[in-house]
Structure formats: C-alpha cells, structure tokens
Amino acid sequence: MSTTVTLGKALNMGLRKAMEDDPKVLLMGEDIGKLGGVFRITDGLQKDFGEDRVIDTPLAESGILGTAVGLAMRGFRPVVEIQFDGFVYPAYDQIVCQVAKLHARSRGRLPMSIVIRIPFGGGIGAVEHHSESPEAYFAHTAGLKVVACSNPVDAYWMIQQAIAHPDPIVFFEPKRRYWEKAELDTEAPPEPLFGSRLVREGSQVTVLAYGPMVKTALQAASAAEEEGISVEVLDLRTISPLDMGPVLESVRRTGRCVVVHEAPSNLGLGAELSARITEACFYDLEAPVLRVGGYDTPYPPSKLEEDYLPDLDRVLEAVDRSLAY
Amino acid sequence: MSEVPELTDQGFEPNPFGPHHDPIGSDPINADEQNPTEQPVLVQLLTPEGERVEHPDYSIDLSAEELQALYRDLALVRRVDVEATALQRQGELGIWASLLGQEAAQIGAGRALLPDDMAFPTYREHGVAWCRGIDPMSIIGLFRGCDSGAWDPIESKFNLYTIVIGAQTLHAVGYAMGMQRDGGQGACLAFFGDGATSQGDVNEAFIFSAVFDAPVVFFCQNNQYAISEPIEKQTRIPLYRRASGFGFPGIRVDGNDVLAVLAVTRRALEAARSGQGPTLIEAYTYRMGAHTTSDDPSRYRLASEMEAWKLKDPIERLKAYLVRSGQADAAFFEAIEKESDELAARVRRETVEMPDPDPASMFDNTYAEITPYLQEQRDTFLTYQAGFSEERSHA
Ligand SMILES: Cc1ncc(C[n+]2csc(CCOP(=O)(O)OP(=O)(O)O)c2C)c(N)n1
Numbered sequence: 001m002s003t004t005v006t007l008g009k010a011l012n013m014g015l016r017k018a019m020e021d022d023p024k025v026l027l028m029g030e031d032i033g034k035l036g037g038v039f040r041i042t043d044g045l046q047k048d049f050g051e052d053r054v055i056d057t058p059l060a061e062s063g064i065l066g067t068a069v070g071l072a073m074r075g076f077r078p079v080v081e082i083q084f085d086g087f088v089y090p091a092y093d094q095i096v097c098q099v100a101k102l103h104a105r106s107r108g109r110l111p112m113s114i115v116i117r118i119p120f121g122g123g124i125g126a127v128e129h130h131s132e133s134p135e136a137y138f139a140h141t142a143g144l145k146v147v148a149c150s151n152p153v154d155a156y157w158m159i160q161q162a163i164a165h166p167d168p169i170v171f172f173e174p175k176r177r178y179w180e181k182a183e184l185d186t187e188a189p190p191e192p193l194f195g196s197r198l199v200r201e202g203s204q205v206t207v208l209a210y211g212p213m214v215k216t217a218l219q220a221a222s223a224a225e226e227e228g229i230s231v232e233v234l235d236l237r238t239i240s241p242l243d244m245g246p247v248l249e250s251v252r253r254t255g256r257c258v259v260v261h262e263a264p265s266n267l268g269l270g271a272e273l274s275a276r277i278t279e280a281c282f283y284d285l286e287a288p289v290l291r292v293g294g295y296d297t298p299y300p301p302s303k304l305e306e307d308y309l310p311d312l313d314r315v316l317e318a319v320d321r322s323l324a325y
Numbered sequence: 326m327s328e329v330p331e332l333t334d335q336g337f338e339p340n341p342f343g344p345h346h347d348p349i350g351s352d353p354i355n356a357d358e359q360n361p362t363e364q365p366v367l368v369q370l371l372t373p374e375g376e377r378v379e380h381p382d383y384s385i386d387l388s389a390e391e392l393q394a395l396y397r398d399l400a401l402v403r404r405v406d407v408e409a410t411a412l413q414r415q416g417e418l419g420i421w422a423s424l425l426g427q428e429a430a431q432i433g434a435g436r437a438l439l440p441d442d443m444a445f446p447t448y449r450e451h452g453v454a455w456c457r458g459i460d461p462m463s464i465i466g467l468f469r470g471c472d473s474g475a476w477d478p479i480e481s482k483f484n485l486y487t488i489v490i491g492a493q494t495l496h497a498v499g500y501a502m503g504m505q506r507d508g509g510q511g512a513c514l515a516f517f518g519d520g521a522t523s524q525g526d527v528n529e530a531f532i533f534s535a536v537f538d539a540p541v542v543f544f545c546q547n548n549q550y551a552i553s554e555p556i557e558k559q560t561r562i563p564l565y566r567r568a569s570g571f572g573f574p575g576i577r578v579d580g581n582d583v584l585a586v587l588a589v590t591r592r593a594l595e596a597a598r599s600g601q602g603p604t605l606i607e608a609y610t611y612r613m614g615a616h617t618t619s620d621d622p623s624r625y626r627l628a629s630e631m632e633a634w635k636l637k638d639p640i641e642r643l644k645a646y647l648v649r650s651g652q653a654d655a656a657f658f659e660a661i662e663k664e665s666d667e668l669a670a671r672v673r674r675e676t677v678e679m680p681d682p683d684p685a686s687m688f689d690n691t692y693a694e695i696t697p698y699l700q701e702q703r704d705t706f707l708t709y710q711a712g713f714s715e716e717r718s719h720a
C-alpha cells in the first residue's frame with residue numbers, strides 16, 4: 001500500500017511494525033510515552049503497546065543505555081531514543097565500553113541487539129546541544145554500526161532492519177528533515193541496510209552525503225546542471241561499515257569527489273572516505289577528494305548556523321574547485 | 326585516622342534544622358499533600374491565601390520595604406517572562422523556557438545569596454539572574470540565538486546557563502571546593518530540576534559535596550514535571566529525603582512562598598559558609614507554563630491540575646499579605662505595574678533591535694589562541710563570504 005508520509009511518520013510506522021513483528025522489541029527514552037517524544041516519533045505507541053514496551057525512563061542517559069544492555073542480555077531488543085544529539089554523551093561510556101564491546105568480550109555469548117536512535121544535525125534554529133553531528137565518535141568505535149537515513153522510505157525500512165540486526169546500531173535521524181514527505185510503499189522490497197545508493201546520476205563529479213546533507217547535495221546537483229555541470233550524488237546510508245563498492249565505482253567514472261557532512265571536517269567521515277578513495281583509485285583521480293563540513297568550532301548560536309552549515313553554495317564551490325583542479 | 330565521623334545511623338542527624346515528619350501515604354512522593362492530618366513537612370511562612378504563619382524552625386522578619394522589594398522582583402521577572410514568551414510567539418526568539426509559577430522559588434533563593442556566593446543555574450533561572458543584577462537582555466540574546474549568554478559568569482557570580490541536565494551541580498561542588506581551599510567566604514547555590522535528580526552527575530555531586538564537606542547548597546525546583554514526565558517517573562520518595570542517604574540534611578519548602586524560600590535558603594547557605602557542608606532544598610512548586618515554547622502540555626496533563634496550582638500563585642499570595650497587613654497600598658501596586666510595563670517595553674524594543682552576531686565570531690574563543698588550521702578556516706570563510714557580497718553587489 002502506498003501513502004504519502006513524512007520522515008517522522010515513516011519512522012513511527014517502522015517502529016510500530018517492528019514491535020508487531022517481534023514482542024521482544026522495547027522502546028526506551030525520555031518523554032517517549034504519553035508525549036510521543038519531543039519529535040512525536042513514538043506517537044501513539046505507548047497507548048497501543050503499553051507501558052512495559054514503551055518506557056518513559058528517568059532522566060538519565062547512562063541509565064537508559066546501561067539498562068538496555070541488561071535487557072539485551074535477557075533477549076530483549078531495546079530501541080532507545082536519545083532526545084537530542086548533544087545529550088548522548090552521558091551515555092557515551094555505556095555505549096563505547098559496554099554496548100560496543102560485550103559481544104567480543106563474551107565471545108559472542110552476549111548479544112547486544114540495541115538500536116540507539118539519535119535525531120542529529122542542525123538547521124532548526126535550536127539552542128546549544130540540539131544541533132550536533134556526533135557520528136564520527138561512534139563510527140570510530142569498533143563493535144558499533146552506524147547508519148543515517150535521509151528520506152521517508154529509507155526511514156521506514158532502515159529502522160526495522162536495524163532493530164532486526166544482531167549488532168548494536170547507532171541510528172541517526174536527520175531532524176531537520178523529519179517533515180519531508182515522500183511516497184511510501186510498504187509492500188515494495190527494501191534495499192539492504194548496509195548499502196549505499198546512487199540517488200542522482202552524473203558524469204563529472206561525485207558528491208557523497210548522508211542524512212540531512214543528501215537533500216542539500218541533490219539541490220547542488222540541480223543547480224550545477226543549470227550551469228552545465230553534471231554531478232552524481234550518492235546517499236551513503238551506512239556510515240560504519242562504509243559500503244565502498246558504489247562509491248569507488250562512481251569515483252572511477254567521474255575522477256572527482258566531494259564529501260559533504262554537517263560534522264566538522266577535522267577527522268570526520270570525509271577524512272576516512274578520502275583516505276579509502278585515494279588508496280583504492282589513486283590513478284583514476286583528477287583532483288584530490290574535497291570535504292565540505294562544519295567548521296572546527298563548537299556549533300554556533302543559531303543566528304550563525306546558516307554560515308556554519310554546508311549549503312548548496314558551499315557544495316557548488318567545492319564542485320567548482322574540484323573541476324578547476 | 327581521618328576526622329570523618331563514623332558512618333553509623335547515630336552519627337548522622339537526618340536534619341539538624343529540626344525534626345520532620347515524613348508521612349508515607351498511598352502517594353509516597355506527595356505524602357504530605359495526601360495526609361493533611363499529619364504535621365506537614367513543607368516549610369511555609371505564607372499560606373496561599375496570603376496569611377502569615379509561623380514555623381517552629383524558621384522565622385523571618387522583614388520590613389515593609391523589604392517585602393515590597395520582593396514583590397517588585399516577583400512582578401518584574403514575571404512580566405519579562407510573559408514578554409519573552411510573546412516575543413517567541415512572534416518569531417523574535419528561537420525558544421523560551423518560562424519561569425511562570427516558579428518566581429518565588431527563584432527570587433527567594435536569589436535574594437538569599439550574598440555577594441561572595443556563586444550561583445549555578447540551569448536554563449530556567451531568569452529570576453535568580455535578575456537577583457544577580459543580570460540584565461534580561463543578556464538572557465534574551467541566548468534564546469534569540471545570538472550567543473550562549475552574554476554575561477560574565479565570574480564577575481556576576483552567576484554561571485552561564487547549563488542545558489545539559491545536571492552537569493552544573495558538579496561544577497558547583499568543584500567551585501565550592503575551591504572556596505574551601507582558597508579561603509573564600511562564600512558558598513555555592515546549585516540549581517536543578519526534579520528530573521535532573523535522576524542524572525548520575527547530580528548524584529555524584531551529592532557524594533562529592535558530602536565527602537568533602539563542600540560549602541554548597543543544592544536547590545531543586547520540583548516543578549512536578551521533566552518535560553512530560555511527572556515526578557513519579559523519577560522517584561518513589563519525596564526528593565528532599567534523598568539527602569539523608571548521602572549524609573546531609575534535606576528540607577522541603579513551599580516553593581511558591583517567597584518568604585519561606587528566602588528563610589530556608591539563607592539558613593542553608595549560612596550553614597555551608599560556616600563549614601557545616603551541603604544541604605538539599607526541595608522547593609515544591611509547579612511549572613505553570615509549557616516546558617518551553619516548543620512544548621504542548623495538553624498532551625500530558627490536565628487543565629484542572631493547573632487550576633489547582635493557580636490558587637497557590639506565588640505573586641498573588643504576597644500581594645494578599647501586603648494588602649491585608651497594610652504594608653502596601655494601591656499606589657505601590659500601580660507603580661510596580663507601570664515599571665513592569667516599561668521594562669517589558671524595553672525588552673521588546675531591544676530584542677527587535679538586537680543585531681545579529683558577526684559571523685566570523687564563531688571562530689573566536691574556541692581556544693585561548695586560535696590554531697593555525699582554524700585560522701586558515703577563518704580566512705577561507707571570510708574570503709568566501711566576501712566573494713558572495715561581491716556577487717550580490719554585481720547583481
Ligand atoms: C543530558 C540531557 N538530557 C536530556 C535533555 C533534554 N531535556 C531538557 S529539559 C529536560 C527536562 C528537565 O526536567 P527538570 O530537571 O525537572 O527541569 P525543568 O525543565 O522542569 O525545570 C530534558 C529531558 C537535556 N537537556 N540534557
């Protein structure tokens with residue numbers, strides 16, 4: 001059945017489906033019950049699945065993740081909501097030292113089927129700690145998988161696939177795109193969770209993006225087209241592990257690559273992608289891999305976020321630089 | 326051996342400020358509300374009807390001028406708050422966290438501070454900021470998205486707002502440990518909410534303060550909610566009773582009674598300054614507005630609850646007392662009204678006129694001295710911006 005839904009609604013539908021499919025799936029987080037979460041992603045789920053499966057937790061992120069570990073040991077599949085990106089850090093110790101390592105430490109005896117949902121990124125005019133992009137911290141941690149959805153269709157499928165997956169997954173949701181709409185066919189076959197996807201074909205420059213920046217990259221590609229420049233856009237979807245196949249295939253064709261993310265460039269995903277691309281197709285490159293990211297400053301007050309965040313123009317500028325190389 | 330008292334039950338008087346009954350009823354968290362026949366644990370000096378009552382352990386004796394000054398504080402901070410909410414609705418602020426209903430808790434606590442004391446707020450303590458002499462516009466700037474708080478935390482003795490729940494309680498303890506070690510005269514007043522009491526940081530702050538006998542007072546405004554979650558989601562005992570498990574006194578005060586809050590906070594700060602260590606104050610109050618302007622409380626609480634709390638309004642009760650006891654006349658209230666309107670008008674005018682920050686300022690102060698790589702980014706940013714304004718001027 002096909003309906004037009006927002007990205008937020010698609011996540012809600014995906015969570016509902018996962019809970020229907022597997023009684024071991026539990027949701028945990030702050031304000032996710034009666035309120036349905038500050039972004040309403042869990043709207044109506046407590047009413048339908050009860051307080052034992054949709055749990056309004058005390059206000060303590062380390063507590064949420066720590067208890068999720070115990071629940072996972074007991075065979076449950078906790079899906080935890082971190083209210084905003086900047087509030088995951090009290091749970092960082094549990095995520096990095098426990099969630100990520102227990103499978104290895106127990107020689108596979110302790111499954112850590114935990115999904116950590118984090119609305120991330122800026123662009124909504126919020127105050128401090130509500131606009132950050134902490135994905136690199138998690139991608140750097142062995143044992144964790146990290147994905148980011150960019151559109152309603154992916155949101156619907158990826159959240160279900162993440163919940164069904166045996167490894168712990170940090171699931172980034174592009175909060176400024178929660179209201180973006182698309183046609184969702186819940187019967188169409190989904191794409192694999194850990195696969196990147198070509199979202200716009202082009203021949204001169206490959207632009208890599210994920211989460212909120214996919215839309216920005218697509219806008220830049222349209223603008224470039226008007227100037228006669230052909231830009232190819234890939235939605236990475238999976239951040240760790242990276243799905244390098246489609247990336248390398250594209251870069252070998254275009255010879256040029258620009259990586260875009262909101263997170264600061266310094267040691268961000270762009271750095272890893274650049275290294276892997278350079279290692280794999282050095283002789284195909286016509287220009288160095290360029291990065292467009294946030295600056296290496298704390299996320300600025302919201303009046304300056306448009307200056308901080310990569311936008312269509314900054315992507316185009318990098319595309320021009322790549323072509324001029 | 327150290328001089329730390331032995332950790333026996335006898336060694337710790339649960340509350341040296343006086344004996345308190347802790348009736349446990351069907352609703353343990355609000356037990357005293359549920360058991361009106363039991364002696365209330367809530368310290369109150371002014372009833373909701375504005376009647377002055379005595380408490381065995383706490384007294385306060387204020388002149389008419391002092392009472393009027395408190396009324397003025399309450400009225401002005403509410404007026405600024407209402408204006409800020411309106412400004413947010415009109416798109417002038419990104420968000421606003423209202424203090425509506427919590428004025429007495431904040432003014433009572435704020436006016437208990439002495440110049441050497443240091444306050445550590447959350448994001449809602451606009452009333453305490455007022456007491457510390459911080460211009461409302463410094464706070465407006467943060468919620469407008471211009472900066473992260475324009476005041477000088479050291480000079481004003483009012484730390485920057487802390488949005489990450491609970492983090493500031495540890496900072497307060499550390500600052501208090503500093504006061505202890507450098508011969509400081511003051512104490513710290515750490516603010517946090519009912520929800521915050523669940524955070525590890527807050528519990529660690531309790532432990533550090535107790536172990537080091539730090540001159541700090543923990544001031545918890547129990548406004549009954551952490552966004553949508555009612556207090557029952559955080560605790561099964563009244564919050565002030567948490568203190569005894571950590572080894573220091575805890576006390577619950579009527580947070581809508583400015584006199585009681587002032588008396589209780591003064592006493593606790595004095596105890597801290599004189600080396601008696603921490604106290605936990607639970608100011609029992611109610612968040613009369615939404616969590617922030619982004620919130621919709623109708624999704625999780627009944628309007629009738631609000632109506633009940635309206636009868637306990639912190640400003641109305643002081644007004645009733647002032648009128649009843651003949652300590653303020655109509656002219657006084659008119660003058661305050663006029664001053665409030667003028668202040669609100671200034672806040673509105675200065676908000677609308679507030680300039681956007683300089684974009685290049687985002688690179689400032691990331692480090693004591695900008696690093697070469699960041700300098701490079703800053704230069705590139707400026708060149709890029711200049712290119713744009715050129716393009717525009719050619720267009
Ligand atoms: C570490 C952290 N987690 C989550 C949040 C999101 N958040 C902001 S305010 C709030 C509720 C706070 O409740 P309480 O401590 O009672 O203070 P109140 O807002 O009622 O004054 C939450 C969950 C946050 N700011 N920091």
Ligand SMILES: [Mg+2]
Pocket residue numbers: 518519520546547548549550551552
């Ligand atoms: Mg609260």
